[in-house]
Amino acid sequence: MTTPAWRQALNKSLDSNKHLKYSTFFQIATTRPDGRPANRTVAFRGFMDKTDRLTFTTDTRTQKTKDLNHKDWAEACWYFPDSREQYRLLGHLTLIGKDSSDKELSQERLKAWSECSETNRKWFSGPNPGKPKAETSDADHQDINVRSNEDPPVDSFALAVLDITEVDYVDLLKNVRDRHEPQSSGWNKIPVNP
């Protein structure tokens, strides 16, 4: 597989910004069922082996699950303030949950769980995110004994997979902007005005 130009650039940005603890954080926008946009910060968990499918982990109890059931499009906005580069990655976002029928993706979900930090795993065991505390009962907690990465994931643990269909890259230092669009033979890079 040839590495697309946008991914080569992104790899370079990640490498040159890796000393910054926030460099793996980006914002992912979805569309709510009522058509209004939603936006939140997530942490990059790498690309799936031998693919350009971008991944992060999420809790299926959050609002974004409802958004994606309604409309599976998402746009990631990833800004590197030191190098003043921005990547906008538009694509279809799929959540791989416990009931996924895809064996390969289910394996990826297990792998992502095994790579989670203890803090992260504890997070997923907490009560229903976004639910008012006053309405939260014991039933909203998941198996809080799931602590080891040898245990199976908690039910609400999902791997989010973004299949990217368009990339908008801006380098404000070099005053360069490119739009990347997939073609049958690979990706097409179109220089546009910043």
Place this chain on the structure above:
Amino acid sequence: MTTPAWRQALNKSLDSNKHLKYSTFFQIATTRPDGRPANRTVAFRGFMDKTDRLTFTTDTRTQKTKDLNHKDWAEACWYFPDSREQYRLLGHLTLIGKDSSDKELSQERLKAWSECSETNRKWFSGPNPGKPKAETSDADHQDINVRSNEDPPVDSFALAVLDITEVDYVDLLKNVRDRHEPQSSGWNKIPVNP
């Protein structure tokens, strides 16, 4: 006017993170005319005098103008990586352009222009953002002589005003999350699960 609790928190976050050059940057999501989400980074330009209306500047030639003509909702996601705080600010987003009939808002637009840096003003004078370079002609440039902040703004300069209707605040260090909703008598703070 009483300062809402979410804004008191935001003021505090801005103050404690002001040594970080990226602390005034956030991501703003809109919904495209076809229903897909869009997401990009913008720079905070303060709240309008004596209001809780959040502002930033933008170029009306960008895609977000089309998005907002179709649906005027937007969600800002503002993450402070050092203090691990996130603000999600949902609201109606209005662009105040050269043809605005609102005198007060037009004045705010002129004020925002006068406060722009020279770099920023030059930016607005450049050719149509996002247009392929190959299709760009002289007609896509604005008056490139507009350099002084005593000159009137270029035509495509707009002040974006976000009228916030819901705030979701998370502090990952303190493990606290609150949803803020407006009520007739002010704002209601609802503690929710992080």
